[in-house]
Amino acid sequence: MDPLEGEASSAPIEYEPVNVKDVLVEMKDTAELLIDLSYSAVLHSSEEIAREVLRLEERMDVLEMRARMGLMMAVRNPTDAEQLAPVLGIVTAADDISDAAGDIAKVVLEDIGLPEAMRTALPDAVETLVRGVVDADSSYVDRTLAEIDLESETGVRVIALRRGEEWLLNPGPTTTITADDVALLRGPDVAIGDVCETLTGTGYEPPTADTPDVEDLERAVDTIVHMKNLSELAVDLAYSAVLFDSEPLAEEVRNLEIEVDALESRFEAWTLRAAEDAPDPVALRGLIHLGSATEVISDAAIDISEGVLRDIDVHPVVQLAVEESDEIIIRVGIDSDSELDGTSIVGGVPDTDTTMSVIAIRRPDEGWLLVGDDDAEIHGGDVLISKGTRTAAAAFEELATV
Numbered sequence: 001m002d003p004l005e006g007e008a009s010s011a012p013i014e015y016e017p018v019n020v021k022d023v024l025v026e027m028k029d030t031a032e033l034l035i036d037l038s039y040s041a042v043l044h045s046s047e048e049i050a051r052e053v054l055r056l057e058e059r060m061d062v063l064e065m066r067a068r069m070g071l072m073m074a075v076r077n078p079t080d081a082e083q084l085a086p087v088l089g090i091v092t093a094a095d096d097i098s099d100a101a102g103d104i105a106k107v108v109l110e111d112i113g114l115p116e117a118m119r120t121a122l123p124d125a126v127e128t129l130v131r132g133v134v135d136a137d138s139s140y141v142d143r144t145l146a147e148i149d150l151e152s153e154t155g156v157r158v159i160a161l162r163r164g165e166e167w168l169l170n171p172g173p174t175t176t177i178t179a180d181d182v183a184l185l186r187g188p189d190v191a192i193g194d195v196c197e198t199l200t201g202t203g204y205e206p207p208t209a210d211t212p213d214v215e216d217l218e219r220a221v222d223t224i225v226h227m228k229n230l231s232e233l234a235v236d237l238a239y240s241a242v243l244f245d246s247e248p249l250a251e252e253v254r255n256l257e258i259e260v261d262a263l264e265s266r267f268e269a270w271t272l273r274a275a276e277d278a279p280d281p282v283a284l285r286g287l288i289h290l291g292s293a294t295e296v297i298s299d300a301a302i303d304i305s306e307g308v309l310r311d312i313d314v315h316p317v318v319q320l321a322v323e324e325s326d327e328i329i330i331r332v333g334i335d336s337d338s339e340l341d342g343t344s345i346v347g348g349v350p351d352t353d354t355t356m357s358v359i360a361i362r363r364p365d366e367g368w369l370l371v372g373d374d375d376a377e378i379h380g381g382d383v384l385i386s387k388g389t390r391t392a393a394a395a396f397e398e399l400a401t402v
Helices: 020-043 047-074 078-109 150-154 189-200 217-243 247-277 281-304 316-323 390-399
Strands: 128-133 157-163 166-168 182-187 327-333 344-346 357-363 367-370 383-389
Touching: 020 047, 020 078, 020 128, 020 157, 020 217, 020 281, 047 078, 047 128, 047 182, 078 217, 078 281, 128 189, 150 157, 150 189, 182 189, 217 247, 217 281, 217 327, 217 357, 217 367, 247 281, 247 327, 247 367, 247 383, 327 390, 383 390
Parallel strands: none
Antiparallel strands: 128 182, 157 166, 157 182, 327 383, 357 367, 357 383
């Protein structure tokens, strides 16, 4: 039996000196990748990707234990305990996200029940995610991602690599592809097959397109994709709220959690109604699991930012991470008749002289709009979540006010 199908690994973990800041950063990256992979495993009905989720979940368990050990060693007095309590909350919340992602993956692996035509109902904008093992004879072997120039040439991105038990979570231009790497690729259907074949040395067979046997399945899949995107955004904002000690960002995490809860409630109601007419109602059971796990993830995002909301001073271990960050995330409210009112956003970049990119818009009457999915226009009254340098952020905030 594959050990991933049984109980979680219980290999002993001994204390060793660690840089808690580095562990927290790795936990953040791991949590975000876990959310992405687990939902993708469901949407693409991929057991291979689901198994990678469980491997990554085991890695998170080790990181959590090492972070706890490091934090316990750092407590010297009551002040340390007060400042480190929220950091411990971050560690616990990251593990909650990991467990929820594992539960989502098990929907696929344990055949809990999913409509067979999930992938057929995916929106055109959703890119394909595939897993492949790098063949020793691949033309990509022993070359960096910059040399291969994969994304520019094909639109396909390497979102993560697993090298034995080691994970490379944010492969960049200098990352070298080696034989036997497990690569996770995301890109358009028209290109990903050729890239996968070049990488693995074996032919790529796209999933067969089943005819949906559940009425209005497209709406359900749209909701799943939206819940996934909002959950990812909530976790990203929660970490950013902590890193930059930003109460406005922490408040937006709360707003996102409310939105995800509402989506989850409507999604559960849709599932129950669909079960009445489905040929096999049990085949929808996994969707209930999916909705519940999504709520756990959004609740964990609230837990991550709780220290900021309670106005507890940021511990120096977090400040170190901030000092190394050249990029920040900000919340900006748009005044009517300001220079940003009426500005177009294309591909996340507003038509301004600043270099800020807009991640999401919260619109009073419409809820959340994820700009990466659609082009948009900024309106007075919008709340923008934007990313960029500190200098660009200051200029952007000036443009938002009258």
